[in-house]
Amino acid sequence: MSPTLFVIDGFSYAFQAFFGVRPLTAPDGAPTQAVFGFAQMLMKVLREEKPDALLAAFDTPEPTFRHQRYAGYKASRAATPDDLLRQIPVLFELLAAFGVPVTRAPGWEADDLIATVTRAARDAGVTVNIVSRDKDLYQVLDDGVFFYTPADGSRFGLPEFRAKWGMEPSQVPEYLGMRGDDVDDIPGIPGVGEKTARDLIAAYGSVDGLYGDPGLSRAGGCRLTAKQKQNIAAFRDQALLSRDLARVRADAPVEPEWTAYRLRGLDGPRVAALFTRLGFKTLLAQLEAKEAGVTSAVAAARREQAAGVDWRCVNTPEQLRAFVNEMSAQREVAFDTETTGLREWEARLVGCSFSWKERQAFYLPVRAPLGERTLPEAEVLAAIRPALENPAVRKVGQNIKFDALIMRWRGIALRGAAFDTMIAGALLNAGAGGHGLDRLAQDYLGHQTIPITSLIGEGRKQITMDRVPLGAITPYAAEDADIALRLARVLLPRLKAEGLWDLFTNIEMPLVETLTDMEATGIRVDADLLRALSRELAAREAALEAEIHALAGHAFNVHSPKQLEVVLFDELGLESGRRTKTGRSTDAEVLETLA
DSSP states (O other), X not given: OOOEEEXXXXXXHHHHHHHHSOOOBOTTSOBOHHHXXXXXXXXXXXXXXXXXXXXXXXXXXXXXXXXXXXXXXXXXXXXXXXXXXXXXXXXXXXXXXXXXOEEOOTTOOHXXXXXXXXXXXXXXTOEEEEEOOOGGGGGGOOTTEEEEETTTTEEEOXXXXXXXXXXXXXXXXXXXXXXXXXXXXXXXSTTOOHHHHHHHHHXXXXXXXXXXXXXXXXXXXXXXXXXXXXXXXXXXXXXXXXXXXXXXXXXXXXXXXXXXXXXXXXXXXHHHHHHHHHTOHHHHHHHHTTOTTTHHHHHHHHHHHHTTOEEEEOXXXXXXXXXXHHHTTOSEEEXXXXXXXXXXXXXXXXXXXXXXXXXXXXXXESOOSTTSOOOOHHHHHHHHHHHHHOTTSEEEESSHHHXXXXXXXXTOOOOXXXXXXXXXXXXXXXXXXXXXXXXXXXXXIXXXXXXXXXXXXXXXXXXXXXXXXXXXXXXXXXXXXXXHHHHHHHHHHHHHHTTOHHHIIIIIHHHHHHHHHHHHHOOOOOXXXXXXXXHXXXXXXXXXXXXXXXXHXXXXXXXXXXXXXXXIIIISOOOOOOEETTEEOOSHHHHHHHO
C-alpha cells in the first residue's frame, strides 16, 4: 500500500468552518467556531484516516502574479469578517499543537502550493487526499489523487470527475476561460454559461481549439445565439487571459518532497491547554481516550466545573417549608420544569427547579420511579403559586413560555417573566442554528451541561423523565435553573452593550406572557374558507406553471433552482447574476433584476 498525504486548503477550510459551524465563543468571549471546525476535521482525519503525512497550505496577504496580470482578479470579494481574522493566529497555534506542517509563499496562492506538492508526491508514488471545496483544484486530479470530504469521509476522484463534468481535469482552466468564474472575478466570454462552455469543450477541447475555428463550423451542436457568436469573436484575448488566470501552477516555491510533511505527533498537554482555554470540552473528551497527557487536563476541567455546586432535592414536607420560606424573600428566581413530553397540554409534570443564587438550585420532584420519595403535586403547586403569580418577582428561564404553559394547564398564571435566555441568545446571534440551553452554556459560560440522553436514552429505548431516578434527574434539573440564572447575568450586559435592551424588555419579554395567554386560549378558524383558498391558490399556481412552460418551450420543474438556472441563463441567454456555492443564483432578487 502506498503512503498517504493529506493536504488541507487552509483558508478555504477555515471559511467553511466559520460559516458552517454555529457561532461559538471561548469563555473570554472570543469567537472560536472556525478553530473548532478545523480541530474537528483534524481529529477526524488523524483518527479515521491515519495519514503518513499532513500539510496545511495557506494564502498570504500579498498580491499574486494573477493580480499583476489582471487588476480585477478577486476584486469583488467581500472583506474577510473580523471575527474570522481574529481566529487565524489561534488556528496556527492549533496546527502547531497538532504537529501539522504549514506552508505559505508570498505572491502565490494555496492552490499553486497544493498543485506543486501533489504533483511531486504522485511522482513519488504517494496517494494524495486534498481537503478543499475549491473546484479550480480539480485540474490536479489524477490517478491516486482524491478530494476528501471530512463530514462523511467520502472521496471524489478521477472517475467521479469525468462522470460529473464530462471532461478531463486538464480542461478545467479551458472551461473556465470560456465560462469565467464569478467567485474569482475571472471574466471569461460574456454570455457563455455553464452549459454552453461544456458544449464548446466537447466540440473544441480548449480555448485555442475554439479560436482555431473562426467560422465556428464545429459548434453546430452548441445551439449558440447570434450574440454568443459575436461575443466569442470579440473577446478572444479575454478568454485567453481567463484561461491563464484559472490555471494552477505546479512550480511554486515549496518543499516538494512529501517526507518533509510526515506527522510529528500532537503535543497532548499543549492541545489540552488550548482546548481548555477555548472551552472545547467536547473535543477534550474525545481526546481523553486517545492521548496520554490529556486525561489530567480533562479531569481538572471537570473538577473546576463541578466545584462549589449546591444542587438539592427537596422531597420532604420539612424541606419544602424551608424552601418556600427562603424563596419568599427573593425578588428574582430562575424557574424550570421537567415533564413527560413537549406537548404542554398533555405532558405530565415531573418536577420543578428553582435558583436565585449562582451554583445553587433546588429540585422539587412530584413524580419518580416507584419507591422514590416525591412530594404531592397539589402541595408543590400550592407552595410555588404565590411566587409564580407575583409580577414583582422577576422570573428567569430558558424558553420560559413552555414552563408558563405547563403551569397554566395546572391553574397557575405565571407573571413577571423578565428574562428568557433563549430569546436573549437569539437577539445577540440571530444567525445561529439554535439557541438551546446546552449551546448557550457552552458559548457564553464554557460549561458543558448534562446531556438529556444520559438520562432518558435515545430511539426506541428512550424513556420518559418520570422514570429517571432522583439521583440522576436532580442534578440535571437543578443545573437547568442554575445555568439559566448564570446566563441571564452574562447576557444582560451584552444586550445593553449591543443596544438591544429596549427591544428585549419592552417588546420581546412582554410578548411572552401575551403569547402564553393566546396559546392557552386558542383561536377559532374557518376551515371551509381555508380549504377554498387552498384550492384557488393551487389552480392559480398550475396556470402560472403552464404559462412558464409555454414561454420556455418545454416542461421543467420550476421549483428546481438548477433546472431554472439552465432555462434562464443557458437556453434564454439572460445575464446571470451573483453565484452561490451551488451555482448561479435564481433567488427573488435576481429574478426581479431580470424582470
